[in-house]
Amino acid sequence: MRTDQTSAGRPAPGGGGGTRAAVLGSPIGHSLAPTLHRAAYAAMGLDRSYEAIECDEPTLPALFDSLGDDWAGLCLAVPLKRAVLPLVDEVSDLALDVGGADTVVFRHGRSFGDHTGVHGITTAFHQAGLRAPGSAVVLGGGAAACSALAALREVGVREPVVVVRERDHAREAEAAAGRLGVSVELRHFGELDRLLRGVAVVVSTLPAGAADTLAPAVAHSGAAVLDAVYSAWPTRLAKAAGFAGSTVVDGLSVLLHQTVRQIELLTGLTDVPVAEMRRAARDELVRRAARETEPAVSGGKLL
Known part of the structure; x- marks a missing residue:
């Protein structure tokens, strides 16, 4: 999907060709993106997958080129937003102006970079x-x-x-x-x-x-x-x-509405369940906070 030239143009079209998507970054384990996307897909009745993939700038080109037709797109964390620009076929004017694409949609063998954070x-x-x-x-x-x-x-x-x-x-x-x-x-x-x-x-x-x-x-x-x-x-x-x-x-x-826009781009659908996504995100944040306050235990004894 990589080309030799990136051109400014229209925003990424809605609806990637595949059913797989992921957020890339390093570190990326803290990302709420999988929680938000999965909650939306479940509420919308969509058979789609979304994962978090550890990826840094040096490994981004190889990973990008390895993706097949089953991929709908990618979401990118800093600093991959800038690093992905030379890898996509078309980039929206907004992404170029801001200086990075946080969402890439794959469709009909081409890749389209856009920016949803704004x-x-x-x-x-x-x-x-x-x-x-x-x-x-x-x-x-x-x-x-x-x-x-x-x-x-x-x-x-x-x-x-x-x-x-x-x-x-x-x-x-x-x-x-x-x-x-x-x-x-x-x-x-x-x-x-x-x-x-x-x-x-x-x-x-x-x-x-x-x-x-x-x-x-x-x-x-x-x-x-x-x-x-x-x-x-x-x-x-x-x-x-x-x-x-x-x-x-x-x-x-901010993150919630950014993700809504990403889902619209990746699926081509606009009826995104915001309430379900917010609830899932809050539940996940509560779980994380609880884990951080749990005392460490070794051999049945508190450390």
Whole structure:
């Protein structure tokens, strides 16, 4: 399915040709994607499989070329989203602008790369009533920030502020902003108090725990908050904003709606069971949290 040239074009067509799909990444065992996809397929009565496959950048080309006609597509984690671009036959304009494809659909012997993360963010924004926030501060400058910039553009924010610890950490976001036609202002975390004055929404793309020390300042600003973290929810940032009476959007909602779009692309179907997926994801997160708090036992004795 690999070609010598990648071309920008239409979004990936709905409905892959096969019945197998997987999420790729390294490490990938933590991914909620199998839980979400399997819950949806079961509720929709679809005979499809979905798995998590350990794969890094060096092994991606060989794995990609090994897939047969029974494969409907792939979902990709960072940094494979960028690495997959030269491997697909067509790439959507959005995926090129953001700088990566998180979903690849195989159909009629060709591969189509698209980006669904932006859909996840914009849908979560809309459901929270954030349809035209006007101004935004993005915490972090990596791949997730690129998706956030594209989503903010969709809701009318053309001049967001991107806050990073070092300018080099914003290279991806700065490049994506240029492709998206968005004018970003790069600032340091030491300026955050000033930058938050009067801002409408704060989007944190930082890893779990990294925004903890920023929670008081963000909560004091009164801004709506979208925190991309979903595995350790609610985060300290989300708690602080919620106690302050601000609108809070959780990372699970973003992931959920991103996955809905992926399922639409992979199956060609649009009646995706969101409630069943959310319930399955929450149950799985509860199980994981319980496992993490279980005491270790050896030979019948607590360690």
